[in-house]
Amino acid sequence: MDFTFTEEQTQIRDALRRFLSETYTLERHRRIARAGSGCDPEIWAQFAELGILGLLIPQPLGGIGGNAFDALVVMEELGRALVIEPYLATALVGAGILVRAGSPAQQEILAGVAAGKTRLALAHDEPDSRWRLGAIATRATREGAGWTLKGRKAMVVDGAGADYLMVSARTESGLSLFLVPGPTERLTRAALGTHDGSSVAEIALDGVRVPADALIGSEGGALALVEAAREVAIAGLCSEAVGAMDALLALTLAYVKTRKQFGVPIGGFQALQHRMADMLLHAELARSMSYLATAKLAVPDAGERRRALSAAKFLIGRSARLVGQEAVQMHGGMGVTDELATSHYFKRLTLINASCGDRDHHLDEFAAGMITSFPQALLSRSAANASAPRSSG
Amino acid sequence: MDFTFTEEQTQIRDALRRFLSETYTLERHRRIARAGSGCDPEIWAQFAELGILGLLIPQPLGGIGGNAFDALVVMEELGRALVIEPYLATALVGAGILVRAGSPAQQEILAGVAAGKTRLALAHDEPDSRWRLGAIATRATREGAGWTLKGRKAMVVDGAGADYLMVSARTESGLSLFLVPGPTERLTRAALGTHDGSSVAEIALDGVRVPADALIGSEGGALALVEAAREVAIAGLCSEAVGAMDALLALTLAYVKTRKQFGVPIGGFQALQHRMADMLLHAELARSMSYLATAKLAVPDAGERRRALSAAKFLIGRSARLVGQEAVQMHGGMGVTDELATSHYFKRLTLINASCGDRDHHLDEFAAGMITSFPQALLSRSAANASAPRSSG
Amino acid sequence: MNLNFSETEERFRGEVRAFVAAKLPAALRDKVLGHKRLEREDFLTWVRILNTRGWVAPGWPRKFGGQELDPARQLILEEECALAGAPPVLPFGPRMVAPVIMAFGNAAQQEYFLPRILNGEHWWCQGYSEPGSGSDLASLKTRAERRGESYIVSGQKTWTTLAQYADWIFCLVRTSQEGRPQEGISFLLIDMKSPGVTVRPIVMLDGEHEINEVWLDNVEVPVANRVGKENEGWTYAKFLLGHERVSNAALGVSKRALRELKAIAAATPAGSGRPLLEVPRFRDRIAEVEIDLMALEVMVLRVIAMDRERHTPGPEASLLKLHGSQIQQTISELAMEALGPYAPLHQPLALSADWAGAPAGPPLGPGVTGRYFNFRKTSIYAGSNEIQRNIIARHMLGL
Amino acid sequence: MNLNFSETEERFRGEVRAFVAAKLPAALRDKVLGHKRLEREDFLTWVRILNTRGWVAPGWPRKFGGQELDPARQLILEEECALAGAPPVLPFGPRMVAPVIMAFGNAAQQEYFLPRILNGEHWWCQGYSEPGSGSDLASLKTRAERRGESYIVSGQKTWTTLAQYADWIFCLVRTSQEGRPQEGISFLLIDMKSPGVTVRPIVMLDGEHEINEVWLDNVEVPVANRVGKENEGWTYAKFLLGHERVSNAALGVSKRALRELKAIAAATPAGSGRPLLEVPRFRDRIAEVEIDLMALEVMVLRVIAMDRERHTPGPEASLLKLHGSQIQQTISELAMEALGPYAPLHQPLALSADWAGAPAGPPLGPGVTGRYFNFRKTSIYAGSNEIQRNIIARHMLGL
Secondary structure, three states: OEOOOOHHHHHHHHHHHHHHHHHOOHHHHHHHHHHOOOOOHHHHHHHHHHOHHHOOOOHHHOOOOOOHHHHHHHHHHHHHOOOOOOHHHHHHHHHHHHHHHOOHHHHOHHHHHHOOOOOEEEEOOOOOOOOOOOOOOOEEEEEOOEEEEEEEEEEEEOOOOOOEEEEEEEEOOEEEEEEEEOOOOOEEEEEEEEOOOOEEEEEEEEEEEEOHHHEEOOOOEHHHHHHHHHHHHHHHHHHHHHHHHHHHHHHHHHHHHHOEEOOEEHHHOHHHHHHHHHHHHHHHHHHHHHHHHHHHOOOOOHHHHHHHHHHHHHHHHHHHHHHHHHHHHHHHHHHHEOOOHHHHHHHHHHHHHOOOOOHHHHHHHHHHHHHHHOOOHHHHHHHOOOOOOOOOO | OEOOOOHHHHHHHHHHHHHHHHHOOHHHHHHHHHHOOOOOHHHHHHHHHHOHHHOOOOHHHOOOOOOHHHHHHHHHHHHHOOOOOOHHHHHHHHHHHHHHHOOHHHHOHHHHHHOOOOOEEEEOOOOOOOOOOOOOOOEEEEEOOEEEEEEEEEEEEOOOOOOEEEEEEEEOOEEEEEEEEOOOOOEEEEEEEEOOOOEEEEEEEEEEEEOHHHEEOOOOOHHHHHHHHHHHHHHHHHHHHHHHHHHHHHHHHHHHHHOEEOOEEHHHOHHHHHHHHHHHHHHHHHHHHHHHHHHHOOOOOHHHHHHHHHHHHHHHHHHHHHHHHHHHHHHHHHHHEOOOHHHHHHHHHHHHHOOOOOHHHHHHHHHHHHHHHOOOHHHHHHHOOOOOOOOOO | OEOOOOHHHHHHHHHHHHHHHHHOOHHHHHHHHOOOOOOHHHHHHHHHHHHOOOOOOOOOOHHHOOOOOOHHHHHHHHHHHHHHOOOOOOOHHHHHHHHHHHHHOOHHHHHHHHHHHHOOOOOEEEEOOEOOEOOOHHHOOOEEEEEOOEEEEEEEEOOOOOHHHOOEEEEEEEOOOOOOHHHHEEEEEEEOOOOOEEEEEEEEOOOOEEEEEEEEEEEEEEHHHEEOOOOEHHHHHHHHHHHOOOHHHOHHHHHHHHHHHHHHHHOOEOOOOOEHHHOHHHHHHHHHHHHHHHHHHHHHHHHHHHHHHHOOOOOOHHHHHHHHHHHHHHHHHHHHHHHHHHOOEOOHHHHOOOOOOOOOOOOOOOOHHHHHHHHHHHHOOOOOHHHHHHHHHHHHOOO | OEOOOOHHHHHHHHHHHHHHHHHOOHHHHHHHHOOOOOOHHHHHHHHHHHHOOOOOOOOOOHHHOOOOOOHHHHHHHHHHHHHHOOOOOOOHHHHHHHHHHHHHOOHHHHHHHHHHHHOOOOOEEEEOOEOOEOOOHHHOOOEEEEEOOEEEEEEEEOOOOOHHHOOEEEEEEEOOOOOOHHHHEEEEEEEOOOOOEEEEEEEEOOOOEEEEEEEEEEEEEEHHHEEOOOOEHHHHHHHHHHHOOOHHHOHHHHHHHHHHHHHHHHOOEOOOOOEHHHOHHHHHHHHHHHHHHHHHHHHHHHHHHHHHHHOOOOOOHHHHHHHHHHHHHHHHHHHHHHHHHHOOEOOHHHHOOOOOOOOOOOOOOOOHHHHHHHHHHHHOOOOOHHHHHHHHHHHHOOO
């Protein structure tokens, strides 16, 4: 067991934190959010400069070949600084899929990703799929050497700004994934803003033609790719939430130590102290589960892996809710304004819960796995002679 | 609207409270509990003397012809004094059934009930029925002019001490109810103690023969009777819980005002003050729902009536849990001993939740009613044009 | 003991229902039920309609133009209007400043101000809170210096709801530095058009403009606009706060919100062909908040009865505020959770009644998440829930 | 970063598992897993078995008979023993008084007492709390007056777990009234057989006898039985409290309890042919506490790693105590709720291993509700959760 970060990870963390604390001020955040695209080109270029856009991309393909814990470090810092740029969508999810399953031609895109020139978006969820990865209605039919895609995608992170979309669709042999350039005929993207300032898109595919080599991986093999991508995204969101909670807790702590009511700092009131102790507990539980989620990404047993990820996403959603709501409450009126960073962290934490499955969704997933993994042998022992009348004990 | 009690009700309350506070001390409670029968003959005789055993029995049948709010007043006081005698089973549930549906011959029993000479018990629930009133497996088959009963009954309050049991059983035309003398051939009663000192029984009916006139009400008409009895019991338990919470809150308040730590009364600590404010809120919500439950007992619409009763039982179970757990916690080590009344109230409140359906059971009942009563018309309006792609807002 | 409304009360409910059905403009109703942004004129339209029936401030004494309606009927009126989709009657005029003017103002003030509250000519806002004084109201710093027949007022008020629409503001100001902080406070009525008054919007976390800072820079206020005696404003301020009894329970609007929550959950597919409303986990939570709302309603009726009994307000209103605010927050949170993956969307244009576009996501979705964010305020404003717990501990538990 | 146990740690786990499987008597295991009442001999039997392998106090330094096992291995040992159904090794001797004797006792004390803790000859109990001093430990009143080479000790200790079985008690006593309350305290080791020592049972709310009052009436204690210096006992007391690091998290026993909860829920019919374990509402709650337990386990490992890193215990143990106690309470409450209508039954006879009868209700039922009642103590003992929150606020948040 080892809970320390490597020297390299510490370097990434320090460099990123320094850059963000100097550059990514609340004012800058607000400006980027107002601009609507959810991505500041200058920031993005700096991310490339720092090397983090190529984090998961092997060196031969233009990246730095980092691992999941490197990603954890980065995501924590992005969460701490309220970064809304679609780093997760491009650098972890999108690049992850191409590294794993892209053809050599497709993988050529990755150098551009690492260099900050190309953005990627996974277009999988649909209007009524509510996080159920298999509930996909979009269809791809063979036409000549290529495919024709028809359907709708919803809530695609960075869907309007991405250079390439990875679109999932049903084919005869199951779910398949296609690499589609962002601007493509018969494909319309409606950009939508979100409460944290990032950008998502609704995408309509009205008979989009793609060539045969647009297929990512094997035909019918997309569900495994999407599941793996979702797992990476969950771990990333968990780390981001931990970073955001750290920052929010620190903000709140500073506030209650200075804000005076009735002549004393409100941090001196025991009722608030005890609630802040609970906030810290929940933030630390969240950190623990974030570590666990990232550690389990590499576990081959799918059941064990998914249970850990669902557990983490559930618990972190719960922690984020408690920490967020309490932080706002302790800030009083200031907490519900746009002025302080407080409300922005609160909103981001709330929206993280609604990304890649909320608390309910993941508790359900976890519980389903719990029942199948429960040793039925214990049952027979306890179920024996269930309800005969007995004399008193 | 009127939230005042009548002069008569105030008199009943005062007389009962005076009697119980003088007589039903914690020591007495403990002695009765230890004796195991769950009923002190002297106390019972005094209840008869006070008139409360005939509370719901019309005057011509030997009682005082009171109403549901009179019963509320009595149950609150019994709860306040931690009375474990089976008042609810005999005077409200048992007598209520005979008043409603008993034959003139059966109703002759009621004078004995009012006089404290006769106790009644409803034997309905079964080992696997888990509060579902319809899940009854006991059967009654016609044999000659009478009936033969076969089956098992579980957790029958005062089942071992009652002079008469009212046993539900399936007949060809549905569920029927039979009046069976306590000691009867082929009927065995195993008395069991509970954590609050009261007594319940497991009952085995191994071919019990009863005459034709043992039938209470009409054949196949028992479910309505049992449901009505359950409603009366729920309202009674709610009132009892309110009385117990009042007493427990008062105890706790007195404790935190006198118990010193670090040189000051612990009631001066704001963290405890805020939690006690929540205890009071929940106790007052419980009182409100107890009033509502009793008021709705008389409503003819079964759906409305049951929803209110389930709502009350749920909310009061929730309040009882919070108030009970917090009271124990605030008493510290003293709270988990047998020595103070605190733990006895906590236990009784916990057990009330497990009587006549717990929080989960009643939330389920309420929610089922909620969905059927939800105006489906609202649905069509909102479901219209659900998922077409749109331009950004 | 009888928990039912009386026959005459039910008849009154029928009258209200009929009146609202006949008089509430459909466009305004749809705006309210569709959670569109309400403009100044929307509120005033409804005030003028209500005033034709004397229902802007029906609890006022007859001599001031009221109907002396008892609290139960006021509750019925408020609830029926809310359920039918009428805009709220804002409390600042009729339920906040007016009772103070009636109780402590002089005849001239009563004659001038009260009718203009009823007919909507004066929109009032509240000048209590300051940046440094939230829960600790008495620490306020805005100063009023006497100069002849005027006060010269300087300072800053904040959290001033809809001050951008207001004609008048009632202010607590410091007229003396002597004694305890509570002792040197006076209660002034200030014309918002006075030179030196500046309103600056505060953007809320949902991006909307609902509250403001009000800056007072050497504003000249006639002494005639002081209510009651100099330096005794704290008494009036407390009187005013004690007057807000049951409306903080937000019974009517929470009933409407619950109805809407069920509609959202019924329209949300949750897999296996079931709507979310039938998923036990979610259904349970809706059921629980509905039960909480039932209990709140009985509590409100009990408090009304208690007030009537003893002729003076008690501390129980704190219980109503505490529970009522939590219910509002729970319902708004459940509605957001029902949206599931669509919860993040922010579509401010869709909140404008003029916008012709169709919103993305579920039809009832726009505004839902913003409302959850916005409703965090309900446990902060009107005496934070921490303050309510302090009041309960002190005045109901004797701690 | 690596959250897995190392290969050698996993090998150690295998050794423990094999040892327990081979050595734990089946009757004793069934008694533990069946929640029968454990007698003095049950605990001692297991201590003697563990001692054959040096595992009674495996973390002790080798020179005192320990194995200097690191905390991770101690955790593995404790967890495997708990899961297999071994009785707990009570902390009072090996993990409470022993570290104090090792750190501050003299050679004679070390030679005499330590081996007797390992072999079970001395059963220790804890004389800290007094009726008037719960959370406020330093306010203790038990007095020790020096008379020649003895102290004469008088006072009352309380909440003394299993004092009815104990041979020795370690006591905080007041040897001086000077200075702050913390300053006049000494740390004495007292033979329970000394004249003047009386043990009086305290019946717990579940009807069981687990804790006691210990009365000290002019008990003569040799000065040689004082650990460390006179009037410096507070330092040793705090050292002792700081030493209980991760075992308050109750990881192993909670894992066992969760396994049992699932078995109960799987064996409970809940209508429509489904067991309670598959009713979403109930299943959700089990799932949530299982997730909480996962998080607790990682937290425990993190705290162990932190301690190793900085060589000194930090305040994080308070987080473990807080979370661990709540998990214990939640599991015990869910088990009770699973019993449904049978929860009220109290069958104390069924808790005796000798009883030949069959209990009423569900086979796993007896003791479940009593355990829920009893486990309210977990948020009260070992520093109440209020005290833990105070510690967290002060030492981790700087408030």
